[in-house]
Amino acid sequence: MTGISSPDRRRFLTTGAAVLGAAASAQLWLPGTARAAAGSLPDGVFALGVASGDPLPDGVVLWTRLAPDPLDGGGMPDDVVPVEWEIAEDERFRKPVRRGVAQARPEYGHSVHVDVRGLRPGRTYWYRFRAGGVLSPAGRTRTAPHPHSRGGSLRVALASCQNWQHGYFTPYADMLAQDPDVVLFVGDYIYESTPSSTGVRRHEGTGEPYTLTQYRNRYAQYRSDPDLAAVHANAPWVVTFDDHEVDNDFAGEIPQDPGKQSHDAFVARLTAAYQAYYEHMPVRATAVPDGPHIRMHRRLEFGRLARLHVLDSRQFRSDQATGQAGAQDPSATMLGAAQKQWLLDGLHGSPARWNLIASQIMMAETDLQIGEGKLWYYDAWDGYQAERNALMREFADVRNPVVLSGDRHLTMVSDLKEDFADPESDVVGAEFVGTSVSSNGDQDQAAFHATWDPRMPDNPHWKLIDAHRGYHLFDIRHDGIDARVRVVDTVVRPRATPSTLARLRVESGRPGVVPA
Incomplete structure (x- = not known):
């Protein structure tokens, strides 16, 4: 393409x-x-x-x-x-x-x-x-390849998590220069947090958005970033939302703080947030909200080269677990029964060489406990162990599954294992968790590695972790995917120096990630 x-x-x-x-x-x-x-x-x-x-x-x-x-x-x-x-x-x-x-x-x-x-x-x-x-202004776009096209290549940029107050959106200047065919944005397009006098830039308004007008104003502020606007005008985007487009860590119709937001009040907030999201995203009429509901999960085809399954991991999920027992509850769901079946049907019936899954949150395990025992990150797929593990078993029979995620404000590239409890179990896929565009600002790299490097032995499926700001760039071809982790040296100034932090590859027919 x-x-x-x-x-x-x-x-x-x-x-x-x-x-x-x-x-x-x-x-x-x-x-x-x-x-x-x-x-x-x-x-x-x-x-x-x-x-x-x-x-x-x-x-x-x-x-x-x-x-x-x-x-x-x-x-x-x-x-x-x-x-x-x-x-x-x-x-x-x-x-x-x-x-x-x-x-x-x-x-x-x-x-x-x-x-x-x-x-x-x-x-x-x-x-x-x-x-x-x-x-x-004039914009430029591109159609997908012919449905039966088998050759060519596809360049995809993966982005997420752009907090206005944490920094300028400088990674987009480099993304524009890299000229992707498609930009895949997997969540946290805006942040609903209150204005902060200590931020690099200050959110508009006086508090969190709750009404339609307040959400419109917040989106408009983000849209005013010149680097973001330029990339929007240069290539087609495929988008989905995570939590901050509404309320941090919400699940279905359950807010982060149900003691402070009644059900009726939160449903009204969902209704406003989803409408503002639709109003500001280049999506079809199938995404016109119906009150507190919006259809986001969908499939896009790029010839016979790639099929992209875009997930919605917020509207249909059970409430977050608060401990290991809840995370292992077999009734807990991230996708809901209908969306899960839709995904499985699309994966097993795919004619494409590559099956790309856009997941807002990390699918591979994050074991935070150093040494014996497990301590999981419950807002991600680790909080929905039974459904995630069942999906990993299905991946074993899927052609070239590659998960593209966000949320973590970190680069975390992993092999996907059939059973994360067994380090010797088969690798069934690959996952690229893209770092943030600006969220967390210019992170202290030494402090990051001091915290996370000791956890690497407990997470042998991790192939690369890093805390620079940026995005991931993928060149997808018949024989493999070449991935580059593109980072910038700063987001606290409106101009930055970009570089390639790492090059990785996924070979067709060989699940997992290797250095390029």
Whole structure:
């Protein structure tokens, strides 16, 4: 899928998502009646930029949100606004292929989600919007390969955990330069924490978000980061959420602190949080929330090279365990029965060379107890041992399973074992837990290794652990996956120096991770 050598793609990287000039603005592509219907709008309606997501062989979702006053509810009139959109084969829009008018509705924060179809597989496209005579920045996207395509390669960037207050999103500047075909974001796009005077940057507002307007403001603040905006405009994203998009460590309809949030109050908070999430993500109408419920688990195909199973490990999980007995409770579930069966059906019926599983939280075991005994990290899959162990047994009969995770604010690369209680059991897969974009800030590396290195002998399946900020980059081909751990030297300043911390590889037909 990657077209790394394309001069058009490289030229776009140098210009980013710049607004087209006045000459281009004069080229109106829809009748004047449609433009007039929008009326006059405030300046800066495209302050939140553009994005695309969930690529198909013949389509992709195009996104924007009209928000001239993004940190104060959006600033739009309480009217439906027609938004023109166009997608073309070239960055100058001289070869348009699809165009139309979408309705930006106030009840959805004037967000726009255009599910474009009729495109060609494995192609790069450029897109833009216009509202009230104002032209948006241009974005670039790419469709998935033909369903029967067996060759080629796919470059995937894995990111998670971007806390505004802990640092600038400097890893995205390097990600832009690496030009991924797809960005996979596995959770904690925003943080719901209160503003802090000691943070590198300060959250907007006066407290945690609870209402729809408050969540909209928080998303708008995060969307204002220029490095994040540039990557959104450069490649399609596939997203799922974890806990901080709502409330730390929530499970289903159970908040972190049920003594302080009644069930009815938390359901109202879920409803607001899920709607704001939908409004700000390039996802299809299948993700339009139904009150406190949203459909996030889904599958995407990249020819016969890779099938991506995107999980939802928050809505259907049992409440977190608080001890070993709870973690080993056979009735405890992370996925819920329906999603678990959906996953197994998709894994066993996959025609793809690689089965990628996007899991918000770590699947491999974390034994925190040095020496004899076990002490697990209960919010992750360790807190749902029976379901995780059953899934590992299933992985033994799945073609090339590779789990891509986040949450931990650490790089933790592991072999997946059929039985983590038996170090001699078979390796059935590989897992890459991506570090955070900015969460935990510039961590003390010596202190990290002093804490974690003594635990390595109790976790022999760990192949690499590290605490730098960054992301993971995967070049997926028929014979193997080449992975790079890309890190930056700082997130406390708006510019950073990137580097490759490690290179690893997963060979097709040989489960597990080896140094490249």
